[in-house]
Amino acid sequence: MSQTPENSHYHGQAKPKPFPYLTGIAYIPRWIGGVMCYVVFGLGGLLSSLTVLPVLRFWPGSKQRRIARVQKAVHIMFKGFVWMLSFTGLIKVHSQHTQALTNAKGVIVIANHPTLIDVVVLISLMPNAGCIVKQALWRNPFMRGVLSSAGYIPNRGADLLLTDCQQVLNRQTNLIIFPEGTRTVVGTKFNPFARGAANIAIRTHTDILPVMLHVDVAGLTKQQPWYEPPRQTVNMSVEIGAAFDHLRYDTSQSSDAKMARVLTRELEQLYSQQITALPPFSVTTKT
Amino acid sequence: MQNRDQILEMLTQILVDEFEIEAEDISLDASLYESLDLDSIDAVDLVIKLQQMTGKKIQPEQFKTVRTVEDVVNAIEGLMKD
Structure with a gap:
């Protein structure tokens, strides 16, 4: 499998037309909708964990089922939310050409992280998605x-994390990881990648499917408060890129830690070619 | 491998060979996670490597508080005395 960013769905396709920038009274329904x-x-989240999720959880079947x-239920709910x-x-x-994502099984899905709802969008396109969730949320x-x-994964420290990931991937669940670690800083392409995704790929012998999330304006970013929904x-x-085959990162000659560095650099290179910088906030885009 | 210089030398060799770290960046006060850019998975690898080189079992708790190159040297020195 090659990693050349050809057949780019985004670039091959007409760029979606920008939406108008709402001011004054026109922003009120947007604000209410956002809240x-x-x-x-x-x-x-609360109601489903009290009703439908316990039913699905205790309905007979193997743990895997x-x-x-x-x-699948989270996938359907997130579809509704999108x-x-x-x-x-x-x-x-705009997700017309994302069949590769929907059909993916037991791979690591990485994406850049421009907005608050990236994980919702990704899960809405994947019926079998898992994530690594920080331990604080497990106490909530x-x-x-x-x-x-x-079947999401608590981050219980490096050695346990790798075993947990292997188990989830074996179950044919796709693992979503944002190598940026946190949302993209406005005005930049992406934050430097952490090596976790590459390390997990190399040590669990798993391919990486790169997803590029292209946005035309900055909205739902880390720098904007939640109570100010985007005016535009x-x-x-x-966009789904070509998979990174883990077999190309042979660790027989070199340490896992070194190969993870090589793979991380190649991932950054791909995103650097494909992603345009998250536009800075501006008021000149008013129409 | 009792004295600190030898321990530092061994550690430097591991960091350069296994983790692509430049030898000139390694000093006693260099922090493993910030200036040398190790992550938590690298730390696990480092402990395994140190166990192989010293032949001593390292408890994860002993490594929890380790932040700098000097901390690693101290920890290994302590192990060799036991």
Whole structure:
């Protein structure tokens, strides 16, 4: 498999038309819609972990079947949520050529991280997705139920993490990792990649499927407060790159740690070629 | 391998060979995670490598508080005395 960024769906396709910038009274329904999204997300998480998720979790079947069921349910709920984000005008997702993502099994899916809802978009396109979730969230009584029934991975330190990841990947779950670690700083292409994704790929002998999230304006970034929904709807185009075959990173000649560095550099190179910088905030885009 | 210089030499060799670190960046006060850019998975590898080289078992707790090159040297020195 080659890594040349050919057949780029995003670049091959007409760029989506930018949305108007809302000011004054026109922003009021957008603001209400934006706040509603947070409310629905929070309530949805709470209600589903009290109703449908326990049913799916305790419905008979092997552990693997039960986890797959919960992952599918989260996938469907997030699909609905992406529809709501689009209805309220926060973000419009363009994901016409993402079959490779939907069909992926037991691979590591990496993506750049421009917005708050990237993981929602990715899971809405994948019926069998897993994530690594920081340990603090596992102590949160509202979240713990969902996280464990979906077979997500707590970050319990490096050595346990690798075993946990191997187990989840063996189950044919795809593992979503944002190598940037946190959302992209506005005005840049991406934050420097941590080597976790590459290390997990090399040590669990797993391919990496790179996803490029292209956005046309900065919205739902880390630098904007949650109660200020974007005035200009964010167009997000989801592009799937060619997979990085783990066999190309042979560790028989060199240490795993070194190969992880090589792979991380190549991943950064791909994103550097494919991603344009997250535009800085501007008021000149008013229409 | 009792004295500190020898321990530092061994550690430097591991860092250069296994982790692509430049020898001139390694000093006693260099921090492993910030200035030498090791991550938590590298730290596990480093412990395994140190165990192989010294033939001593290293408890993860002994390595929890390690931050700098000097901390590693101290930890190894302590192990060799036991």
